[in-house]
Amino acid sequence: MVAIRILQSLATLDYGETEAMIMNLYRNIDRDQIQFDFVVNERTAPFFYEAEVKNLGGRIFTLPTFSGKNFVFYRKKVNQLFQEHPEWEIVHIHDASSTMLMIDLAKKHQLVTIAHAHFDRDFINFKTYVQKILRAPIKNNADYLFACSKLAGAYVFNVNKEEVRVIKNALExxxxxxxxxxxxxxxxxxxxxxxxxxxxxxxxxxxxxxxxxxxxxxxxxxxxxxxxxxxxxxxxxxxxxxxxxxxxxxxxxxxxxxxxxxxxxxxxxxxxxxxxxxxxxxxxxxxxxxxxxxxxxxxxxxxxxxxxxxxxxxxxxxxxxxxxxxxxxxxxxxxxxxxxxxxxxAGFDAKDTAKELKDCYFSILKEGS
CATH class of the missing domain: 3.40.50.2000 (Glycogen Phosphorylase B;)
Known part of the structure; x- marks a missing residue:
């Protein structure tokens, strides 16, 4: 059996709580069945998790950092990425503010989209106001809504808590x-x-x-x-x-x-x-x-x-x-x-959560077949 490749979309692969959680799951998921690829913001220096990702069989792709001014160019690069990699069936998006910039293009290329929330409140300023506007359509456009908690899902996606699937921030x-x-x-x-x-x-x-x-x-x-x-x-x-x-x-x-x-x-x-x-x-x-x-x-x-x-x-x-x-x-x-x-x-063992996530991916693909 050839492993199904899932694209994980993040801002970076340096150490951070989201990145650490994803790597905990990646180490423990059955990689004969599920493999991860990653798309992150481009830079010249290596990422903290770069060597480990490659050792585990993952690939890393980069996009320009979205600034607003490069809207057309950014979406062109996203479209090109999906075009060149028809092997992806699911894109799992963790960077909430850029989620909406990817979802419609992912759907255009027949990818199933998962939006994943990792925080339950934010600063009140112009930047977060813009991000909130960008997030608003996610609840209607993403195929699935995941979150680290019911509260985070309700906050980021502006939905009822019961509409969100919780994937716990598990460890080893x-x-x-x-x-x-x-x-x-x-x-x-x-x-x-x-x-x-x-x-x-x-x-x-x-x-x-x-x-x-x-x-x-x-x-x-x-x-x-x-x-x-x-x-x-x-x-x-x-x-x-x-x-x-x-x-x-x-x-x-x-x-x-x-x-x-x-x-x-x-x-x-x-x-x-x-x-x-x-x-x-x-x-x-x-x-x-x-x-x-x-x-x-x-x-x-x-x-x-x-x-x-x-x-x-x-x-x-x-x-x-x-x-x-x-x-x-x-x-x-x-x-x-x-x-x-x-x-x-308490459900925070990465082995159990990785199996839950693997089963979830297969269930999603079965629903779409």
Whole structure:
């Protein structure tokens, strides 16, 4: 049997929650039956997941970044892409703002279209207003509506929650089981032993609210001078965050670690995980932190659907940073529980979700035959 190739449409293949979730599913899906190809915005530097995608048998195609001014040229390139690849039967679109620019052309080439929502609120500004206009017809034009949660689907597509199929932001639970040897090794890489390590994982963008996180750490460091903050991720705000850390005189205490393929091992080194986002869908880092058995303080703007343990403590980001700081010592755990079974029971195991997605693709194709 020749594997069916599904086109996954994203803005990028660098690390991000959406990209990490898709890669978790890609590693675990039966690739003898289903193969993924990817279309992303073009650039010269390699993507974070590029080598892994190719090793798994996937192909990467690029399009110019849509700017509005290049509307005709962009659609010409999309049409050309579909024309050159009749082997695709389904296009699974994850970048909500560009979805409508693809759907009608995909249909023209007899592709089944899936629109997938990954967030449940957004900023209120001109750019997001335009994106909302672009998203408005999706509910009538896409063949299927998927989302990370019912709330995200209802928000992005402006439909009743029951009209959306939820595909959970799943992970590989076995990677997160607490391991004392990994903890010691990762701490040794930083030249640390018994310090209190606070951690955060996320793309460095405004919605992740890491500027507030630096303020929280400043307040906590005043209470515990043997504390360290590790930040895992890259993004456009990195330099601004580094400047703020420098202004506070905390360069030795805040470590910018970037992202590597074994980034999940850093959860072992942490003592408390902080996640003060302005908005999210069902954030994968909070699933990961729970899988690692970490106590968590998270923004109360995040959906409670993410809370699958007793480890998350929601706190308003309207509070003074000192209020977050005061919670930290109370959450420290001497023992880290193995949460893998709980992740599986809650439906966040990538093996199960990958099988669900595979079955879903086959069901869709059967309906259309």
């Amino acid at each position: 639970p076995e990677k997160y089981i607490f391991n004392e040897n990994i903890r010691k090794r990762k701490r040794a890489e930083l030249g640390l032993k018994n310090e209190m390590i606070l951690g955060h994982l996320g793309r460095m963008e405004i919605e992740k609210n890491q500027l507030y996180l630096i303020d929280v750490f400043k307040a906590y460091h005043a209470l515990n001078s043997k504390s360290i903050l590790i930040l895992i991720g890259e993004g456009e705000l990195k330099e601004e965050l580094q400047r703020k850390v420098s202004e506070y005189g905390l360069k030795k205490n805040v470590r910018f670690l970037g992202v590597d393929t074994d980034y999940y091992e850093w959860f072992q080194a942490m003592d408390v995980f902080l996640f003060p986002s302005l908005f999210e869908g069902v954030p994968l880092p909070l699933i990961e932190a729970q899988a690692a058995g970490l106590p968590i303080i998270a923004s109360d703007r995040i959906t409670k659907e993410v809370n699958i343990s007793n480890l998350i403590h929601f706190k308003t980001i309207e509070a003074e940073p000192s209020q977050w700081a005061k919670m930290i010592d109370d959450l420290y755990l001497l023992f880290r529980e193995d949460m893998s079974e709980k992740m599986i029971e």
